[in-house]
Amino acid sequence: xxxxxxxxxxxxxxxxxxxxxxxxxxxxxxxxxxxxxxxxxxxxxxxxxxxxxxxxxxxxxxxxxxxxxxxxxxxxxxxxxxxxxxxxxxxxxxxxxxxxxxxxxxxxxxxxxxxxxxxxxxxxxxxxxxxxxxxxxxxxxxxxxxxxxxxxxxxxxxxxxxxxxxxxxxxxxxxxxxxxxxxxxxxxxxxxxxxxxxxxxxxxxxxxxxxxxxxxxxxxxxxxxxxxxxxxxxxxxxxxxxxxxxxxxxxxxxxxxxx
Numbered sequence: 001x002x003x004x005x006x007x008x009x010x011x012x013x014x015x016x017x018x019x020x021x022x023x024x025x026x027x028x029x030x031x032x033x034x035x036x037x038x039x040x041x042x043x044x045x046x047x048x049x050x051x052x053x054x055x056x057x058x059x060x061x062x063x064x065x066x067x068x069x070x071x072x073x074x075x076x077x078x079x080x081x082x083x084x085x086x087x088x089x090x091x092x093x094x095x096x097x098x099x100x101x102x103x104x105x106x107x108x109x110x111x112x113x114x115x116x117x118x119x120x121x122x123x124x125x126x127x128x129x130x131x132x133x134x135x136x137x138x139x140x141x142x143x144x145x146x147x148x149x150x151x152x153x154x155x156x157x158x159x160x161x162x163x164x165x166x167x168x169x170x171x172x173x174x175x176x177x178x179x180x181x182x183x184x185x186x187x188x189x190x191x192x193x194x195x196x197x198x199x200x201x202x203x204x205x206x207x208x209x210x211x212x213x214x215x216x217x218x219x220x221x222x223x224x225x226x227x228x229x230x231x232x233x234x235x236x237x238x239x240x241x242x243x244x245x246x247x248x249x250x251x252x253x254x255x256x257x258x259x
Contacts (some may be wrong), residue, residue, distance in 0.1 A: 002259055082230040086121040091116040097127040108132045112162040112221035119158040119191040119227040127213050127223030141211040148205045152234035153198040160225040161187045168216035171224045175209055
């Protein structure tokens, strides 16, 4: 779980990269214009013509570098939250059946099974480790996050679920009270990854994610298990490559302006 100073650092990184992306676009446009056209006096008249000179090829190279910076800014990601639940419970708070710890591969009712380990490591969150979930119970596993300044937010997690393919025992994800996911109740005795688009909550200061499991009075199985939860945005943290390209573009632009 990220500390407050890490979140502040990430927000500063996002502001920097937004500037970097805009600047790289402007530089790319400037260099593209420079590499395709040249203005001069031809036959006594001032004209603009296309060029294929060595000077033009240099500008083409600068254009490629600037475009590379734009692509790098657009495709990387920045973590808002991530936890594999190994060293601690990841900051989540569980009620009723939710337990944090190491599953044992318990064989439950109706051929249901819990995992023998986590997706990564040994610890997970699960609805009663080493036993079947309780009847007529609503169990909530939740945490509140700050999405201020973040955009194009995505959440991923790994689930092992064996609650039965029915409408009675429900494994759902709610975000600020809105249902964003309803599991089919059967992951086939294996871990599988779930990806949720949370862009509807971009920029919000208070976002509560709730892994909500509700059971009926009919059948109790092993239930729902979670591991490797991650939330990230499309705005990256600055890498050394982006910084170097940006500084190189600035220096080249300044030299060109002085000529």
